[in-house]
Amino acid sequence: MEVPMNSEPQFNDKPLASREARLACRTGQITGPTANIALGYVQGNLAILPEKLAAAFLRFCQLNPKPCPIVGMSEVGDPRIPSLGIDLDIRTDLPRYRVWRDGKLIEEPTDIMAHWRSDLVAFVIGCSFSFEEALMADGLGIRHIEQRCNVPMYRTNVPCASAGPFAGPMVVSMRPFKPKDAIRAIQITTRFPSVHGAPVHFGNPAGIGIADIAKPDYGDAVSIQPDEVPVFWACGVTPQSIILESRPDFAITHAPGAMLVTDRRNTEFAIL
């Protein structure tokens, strides 16, 4: 079943449990965005690299925990990540993948059975869905969800710490809030240090090198009211952006919005 990438999630009215969601991906019933699917469960960004790059990438993630929080990784050549789901197979359990050669997109398959190799290592990196759930549970409105589009994301001039070939600027996601709600959002996301944590900036976009807030580099622009300020969080798109800039001879990522649904609960990642 082919679903356009920006379509509404298929299971709005009856959220799937995480394992059911993965099975639906595996069997091709879900091939698009995973927003609103298996609510309550951690979703992750995917990065798969050959072993020879994996050590440097791991170092990169450890040096940049806010944009690159690793929530799970595989053994070399092993498509399983049992800590995220006992039956999880990273080759089939995402809705859609992107396969890259020398930094160029070559395919967007719904599984990567044909691309799997014994030297590959899979990294699952935390995603803001986890803290967005907590924000909404507290009554805060999230603009891109209200506007039914993707969160706006921007390349900044804030450099990540580099490791091996991996270097470049942080990507941030933006959510506008009234100052009072921004303060509450800072408190809430502080509780989730392993899924991006507190914001890295708020207010003047130029302060982190964003030239035009109306033109995100990824995702969709959202409205900002006069009494609101843009609040910027480190974004899990950062590692993907950094990987592609390093032009690795081979890499696989998730397709935008088509995340890995894990069996870990968002609340497990709250420190308080």
Added chain:
Amino acid sequence: MEVPMNSEPQFNDKPLASREARLACRTGQITGPTANIALGYVQGNLAILPEKLAAAFLRFCQLNPKPCPIVGMSEVGDPRIPSLGIDLDIRTDLPRYRVWRDGKLIEEPTDIMAHWRSDLVAFVIGCSFSFEEALMADGLGIRHIEQRCNVPMYRTNVPCASAGPFAGPMVVSMRPFKPKDAIRAIQITTRFPSVHGAPVHFGNPAGIGIADIAKPDYGDAVSIQPDEVPVFWACGVTPQSIILESRPDFAITHAPGAMLVTDRRNTEFAIL
């Protein structure tokens, strides 16, 4: 020893322990501001009211915990507050008081032995010195301390919840920070919910009814750099402002900056 209210604290080089500080107030050696005195110990705003107003005032404080965090109170007619200091005598242990009749300042004595009555109740209300210590310990610069003046304070258009005769707007204190440091300051002050806690606002002063940030209603103006935002905390001056607006027939407060030094440590008020 008479010291002007805005002079430098007398004991910069050798901080007093809290009890020594109170004794120095009692014996008239300290008659001015208590900033930088007995570092590490909680200081408090003082409000003394006749019993017939005390119940409504207590209700007011409980309804408005951010500006009016009660850290201690006396029994009716009892000048002691043992929870804040075993030897504490509220009639003598502040550097300087203000005595009010019908909302008018009638005297600024260094003790209130002559004004004490068997129907008075003393309230000690938390103060931002407690969280400022934690901010500085984290390496954040506090502008009014750097500029060696009083924190700027502003009447807002944010109404307090009213109780009996006590009603009016919240007073806030302001400290400017770069956004990144403001986020850190929000995290740190969140740890101190019983001494004002997280900010109530940041950014546009008009958002809380402040017409001119350069003209504080209390304290001194401080500089704000182009890459900084003003961050506003609920202020312990609020209850004093509210009391005086209600024009009680009798009230006693501390003189500005001349706080009660208690034996409680600031760190006791951190929840994490």
